[in-house]
Amino acid sequence: MRMSRLFLRTLRDDPAGADIASHRLLLRAGCIRQVASGVYAWLPIGQRVLAKVAQIVREEMDAAGAQEMTMPIVQPRELWEQTKRDVDYGPLMFRLEDRKQARYNLSPTAEEVITTIVAGELESYRDLPMNLYQINWKYRDELRPRFGLLRAREFLMKDAYSFHIDVDDLKRTYQDMYDAYSRVFTRCALTFRPVEGEAGEIGGDTNHEFMAMAAVGEDDVVWCQKCDYAANAEVARRKSETVDGKADAPAREKVHTPDMPGITAVAEHLGVPAGELLKCIAFDLDGEVGLALVPGDRDVNPAALAQAVAPKRARLLADDDFAAHPHVVKGYIGPDAESVALVIADPMVSAPHGWVTGANEIDHHVRSAVLGRDFEVGEWADLVAVVPGDPCPRCGSPLSIDRGIEVGQVFELGTKYSEALGALYTDEAGAQHPMVMGCYGIGISRIITAVVEEHHDEQGIAWPAELAPYDVHLVVIPGKGDEASEVIKTADELYDALANAGVDVLYDDRDASPGVKFADADLLGVPVRLTVGAKGLKRDVVERKLRKTGEESELQITDDLLTVSAEELRTAVL
């Protein structure tokens, strides 16, 4: 491609509002342009990268036995009502009506559609397993789109759905997908980590999230340096067990703590560390009040609490709720508050201890509250949010926490959708069963964000070879003298020779200064840069520079570079 004809305008200045490297560089390099909040156009350079990522995903999915198809983006709302996910998704769905006021939505995902289609096509155990995928645009009306492609409202996703006779068979495909995903992200040159994940709106059981490790990531990843334990912070747990023992503490004593509803203030006022305080978090439990107890220097992990009380639903009390429960005094809650349906505590609270905690009375706390003497715990469960240094639940070694970008997820779905939508198969004995399903997503456009975050420098992007929009960036510097036309002729010939050898070349034939051309080459990030200039040609060489490492070398162009076989040329250049 000759740059003189390419639809590309690079930006010299940073665009306003692009705060992370990937967003800034993708805009500056002319890969994307914003059209609306969280909605982007893909310009030719970006389109090529998008296509390359999609192709990698396609190759690995096909190799793993999945079959590609395409489903509509417009989906009838009725399907979503059949699985109740219409309500689960709520305002996250883009909704629309046609001229007859029939209700539709734009696809945020496609479990309902694929399950309905499969229900009509597959009927026998002989037809299973089946694994189907598509690469298509998805839509979510995010509360707050941000960071360019990272949290967009329109994004390209590969979504796959597998159908099985039983869970054992599902597990085989699940593992195949897990392995395929590892190959995809390795080929994309991402530093990634598969972690135990959170179920979200899809619902289901076992699942793993593939996290590209990046400081701008929106998820916290808890991982162990010794063993292979890794989990999204929402589901991560620390090694913890309740201990038996009597606290050797004096009698409980009420203390005056005026206007101190917070842990920090009370700890300072009484001169004790925050960890000596007992934090009591009130939550609504299907209309009743529950208390969650953790040490004062710890936070309750809401996802852990939700799991602990399931299938009931826990919701932290809002300010308004406290009015309805006068015995629960916000800021001064004690574990022995009246009319509490459930007291649930993290095992850390079982340490023999005289706790400082709320007195259930405004402006008062108590000292020396002792478990078993002054308050009781109804249920024990891991509730605290993990912090770095906590013991690994598997091996006890210290845990670390880093940020990650979720680029893929694999789920064991079970029969939620097949039951709701009637995807049944007949077994050998003639009996009907719901198909057991799995689903598997990869954020194609989001991968590009993660890749640029990991592969860039001050000058611009440094694409990994497999994703680069072009293989070679050929720069011609004609110079001023009589030899200028000869230099251009040589560059033209090299361009043609490379193209004939099957190399994708971006040829900077523009009438621009060398500085502009080199700066754009660095910004665009094509892995190999070849420079044809009068300076080099005097010695019969073209210069070769690698974008990633800056490593420079020279290629002799005398007799044969333009006449060698395609294979030899490829080897010499790439």
Add this chain to the structure above:
RNA sequence: CGGGGAGUAGCGCAGCUCGGCAGCGCACCUGCUUUGGGAGCAGGAGGCCGGGGGUUCAAAUCCCCCCUCCCCGACCA
């Protein structure tokens, strides 16, 4: 949705308090010079100042309403 900020040329911004010819840098066009890391000089083109209403002799500027975009938070396959 709560809090904060911004809409002025393709991009980045000034002008707004205190109403009076719509500006600067980069980019773009023409010419000359230049040519190995974002060239110089000269000339030029490009604006619904987010939209609507109001005040005024006069509105980018003041008032009211609306829209859009960005940042923090809540939320999140």
